[in-house]
Amino acid sequence: MKILLGGLHQEINSFAPGKTTPEHFKRKQYWLGEDMLRYADEYVCCDDDADVLSGSYTVLKEAGVEIVPGGFLGAQPGPAIEQSVIDDYIAQLKETVKRNLPLDGVVLVMHGAAQGEKTDDPEGDIIVAVRELVGKDVPITVALDMHANVTKRMVENANTLSLYQKYPHTDIWETGARAARLCLRILKGEIKPCMAYVQIPMIAPASAYTTEIAPFKGLMQKGHDYVKSGKLIDFSVAQMQPWLDAKDGYSSVVTVGENKEEIARIAKELATDLYAMRHEFRTELYGVDDIIGRAEKNESGKPVILNDFADSSNAGAAGDSPETIARVLALSSDVRGLMYINDGEFAAACREVGVGNKICAPLGAKFSTKLFAPVPVEATVKALFDGVMPFRGMMADFGPSAVVQIRNMFVIVTTQHRYNGDPCLYRAFGYEPTDFQMVVVKANTSFRAFYAPLTDLIYPAATKGSSTADLRSLPFKNVPKSFYPFSDNEFLPQVDVFEM
Ligand SMILES: [Zn+2]
Incomplete structure (x- = not known):
C-alpha cells in the first residue's frame, strides 16, 4: 500500500x-x-x-x-x-x-x-x-x-x-x-x-x-x-x-x-x-507595573509569570517588545527576573563588546516599529552563543545570541525567534526559571502546559503587541461584515x- x-x-x-x-x-x-x-x-x-x-x-x-x-x-x-x-x-x-x-x-x-x-x-x-x-x-x-x-x-x-x-x-x-x-x-x-x-x-x-x-x-x-x-x-x-x-x-x-x-x-x-x-x-489582564510589584515581593520559590502574550512568537508576533524592560527601568526595580527578546542587532553588538563588558545600545522594537520604540539600556554581557542548540527534542537555530544583565533582569537576546512558551528555552541558555522572582513568557495559553506545574502565579499582562487580546484594536479588513467581536448578531448556523 x-x-x-x-x-x-x-x-x-x-x-x-x-x-x-x-x-x-x-x-x-x-x-x-x-x-x-x-x-x-x-x-x-x-x-x-x-x-x-x-x-x-x-x-x-x-x-x-x-x-x-x-x-x-x-x-x-x-x-x-x-x-x-x-x-x-x-x-x-x-x-x-x-x-x-x-x-x-x-x-x-x-x-x-x-x-x-x-x-x-x-x-x-x-x-x-x-x-x-x-x-x-x-x-x-x-x-x-x-x-x-x-x-x-x-x-x-x-x-x-x-x-x-x-x-x-x-x-x-x-x-x-x-x-x-x-x-x-x-x-x-x-x-x-x-x-x-x-x-x-x-x-x-x-x-x-x-x-x-x-x-x-x-x-x-x-x-x-x-x-x-x-x-x-x-x-x-x-x-x-x-x-x-x-x-x-x-x-x-x-x-x-x-x-x-x-x-x-x-x-x-x-x-x-x-x-x-x-x-x-475573556482574558483578565494585569498592568505591567502591578505584576512587577507582585514579583518584587515574591519569596514563594515559584516565579511570577508576566505573560506578555501580545508579543507571542507562537501567535506570529515578532517577540521584540521591550515593554517589560522599559517598565523595570522606569520603576528602578530590582526584581530578579528572566526574559527573552528577539533582537539580532543587539545580539551582534554584544558580540562586539565581548563577555563581561558593558554595552549601551537600544534594545527591542527592531521589527514592530509601529508598536514600540527601542529602549536605551546599559547592560552587562553575561554570555554569548552561536545559537544552535538542542531545543524541544531537536537542534534549533536561534542565530547568534547573547545573555545580558540589565539591573537584576537576565535577558536572552536572539537573532531568530522561537517558541517561548516552554521553560526549556531559558534552560537551553543555562537559566532555570524557578530561580527567579519573575519570568516573562511571550506565549498564549499553550505555555500553561509547561509552566502551570512550576507555578500558579500567572498574570496575563496588559501589554501591546501583534497578538493582543484586544482584537477590536487591530485593523481587520477582510473578515465578514457580521463577525464577533466586531459586531454581535444572532447566528443561524x-x-x-x-x-x-
Ligand atoms: Zn493552535
Missing part, C-alpha cells in the same frame, strides 16, 4: 511586521524527499507535545505502508508567507504525486491558518492540487491545528479533516495519528465517512480559553461523547487563529461520520454552543454535508 505524506505547516499573524521567507522555513523545517522521512522518524519534541508529522508517520509505518515523502515545510508563526514558498511547495508536491501514481491514499499535516502574499487559503490550494491529480477515489485525510481557518474548499476536497482537540495543544502527535488512522480505515473499507461543516462568524483571543476548563471543556466533552457513542467517527472545533485577517475566515465545526443527518445535527449543535459562549472568552 502506497500513501503520500506531507504538508506545509505555518500559522500566520496578518498584523505581524515583515513577511515569512524561504529562509524562515530553512531555519526550521524544510524537509524534502528522504530528508522528510528521516526527520519524521527522529523528531519527537517531548512526551505529550510531539510533532504532528511524526504522529502520522509512525502510524503509517507501523501499518507497513510504503510512505511517499511529499515534503514537509514548517516555520515559526509569523507574517504572511512569500508566495514563492507556497508555489514551489505545490509544484514539487504535484511532481511527487505524478511520479508515484497510482497512490492508495494521501495524508496531509498542516496548520490551517497559513496565508500567502496572493492566497488566503494555501492549505485549500494544496488539497485541491492533490485532489486534481489523484481523483475522487483516493482518500485524502488531513491533520490541522485547532486554530485553523477551515475553508469550504478544504472540506469539499478532503475525505476527513481532524484538528487538535486540546488547548494547550498536548495532542499534536495524536492528531497526526488520527488523520493517518482514518486514511487506513477508509482504505480497509471499514468506514465511508462524510463531513458536516458549519462556519461560525466569530474569533476569540487565544489567551481567553482552554480545553482544560469550562466552558470550552464542556463543549469538547460533548464531541468526545458523540464519538464514544458511535454517532461520530471524528469531530473538530476550530477556533480560528484570531490574528488572521483572511477572506472567508471563520471559526467552524467539522463532524465526521456515516449518517449524514446525524453529523449535520451534531455539527449544528456544537456550532450553536460555541457561538453561545463567545462572551465568556448553516450546515453543509460533503461526501467524496
Whole structure:
C-alpha cells in the first residue's frame, strides 16, 4: 500500500511586521524527499507535545505502508508567507504525486491558518492540487491545528479533516495519528465517512480559553461523547487563529461520520454552543507595573509569570517588545527576573563588546516599529552563543545570541525567534526559571502546559503587541461584515454535508 505524506505547516499573524521567507522555513523545517522521512522518524519534541508529522508517520509505518515523502515545510508563526514558498511547495508536491501514481491514499499535516502574499487559503490550494491529480477515489485525510481557518474548499476536497482537540495543544502527535488512522480505515473499507461543516462568524483571543476548563471543556466533552457513542467517527472545533485577517475566515465545526443527518445535527449543535459562549472568552489582564510589584515581593520559590502574550512568537508576533524592560527601568526595580527578546542587532553588538563588558545600545522594537520604540539600556554581557542548540527534542537555530544583565533582569537576546512558551528555552541558555522572582513568557495559553506545574502565579499582562487580546484594536479588513467581536448578531448556523 502506497500513501503520500506531507504538508506545509505555518500559522500566520496578518498584523505581524515583515513577511515569512524561504529562509524562515530553512531555519526550521524544510524537509524534502528522504530528508522528510528521516526527520519524521527522529523528531519527537517531548512526551505529550510531539510533532504532528511524526504522529502520522509512525502510524503509517507501523501499518507497513510504503510512505511517499511529499515534503514537509514548517516555520515559526509569523507574517504572511512569500508566495514563492507556497508555489514551489505545490509544484514539487504535484511532481511527487505524478511520479508515484497510482497512490492508495494521501495524508496531509498542516496548520490551517497559513496565508500567502496572493492566497488566503494555501492549505485549500494544496488539497485541491492533490485532489486534481489523484481523483475522487483516493482518500485524502488531513491533520490541522485547532486554530485553523477551515475553508469550504478544504472540506469539499478532503475525505476527513481532524484538528487538535486540546488547548494547550498536548495532542499534536495524536492528531497526526488520527488523520493517518482514518486514511487506513477508509482504505480497509471499514468506514465511508462524510463531513458536516458549519462556519461560525466569530474569533476569540487565544489567551481567553482552554480545553482544560469550562466552558470550552464542556463543549469538547460533548464531541468526545458523540464519538464514544458511535454517532461520530471524528469531530473538530476550530477556533480560528484570531490574528488572521483572511477572506472567508471563520471559526467552524467539522463532524465526521456515516449518517449524514446525524453529523449535520451534531455539527449544528456544537456550532450553536460555541457561538453561545463567545462572551465568556475573556482574558483578565494585569498592568505591567502591578505584576512587577507582585514579583518584587515574591519569596514563594515559584516565579511570577508576566505573560506578555501580545508579543507571542507562537501567535506570529515578532517577540521584540521591550515593554517589560522599559517598565523595570522606569520603576528602578530590582526584581530578579528572566526574559527573552528577539533582537539580532543587539545580539551582534554584544558580540562586539565581548563577555563581561558593558554595552549601551537600544534594545527591542527592531521589527514592530509601529508598536514600540527601542529602549536605551546599559547592560552587562553575561554570555554569548552561536545559537544552535538542542531545543524541544531537536537542534534549533536561534542565530547568534547573547545573555545580558540589565539591573537584576537576565535577558536572552536572539537573532531568530522561537517558541517561548516552554521553560526549556531559558534552560537551553543555562537559566532555570524557578530561580527567579519573575519570568516573562511571550506565549498564549499553550505555555500553561509547561509552566502551570512550576507555578500558579500567572498574570496575563496588559501589554501591546501583534497578538493582543484586544482584537477590536487591530485593523481587520477582510473578515465578514457580521463577525464577533466586531459586531454581535444572532447566528443561524448553516450546515453543509460533503461526501467524496
Ligand atoms: Zn493552535
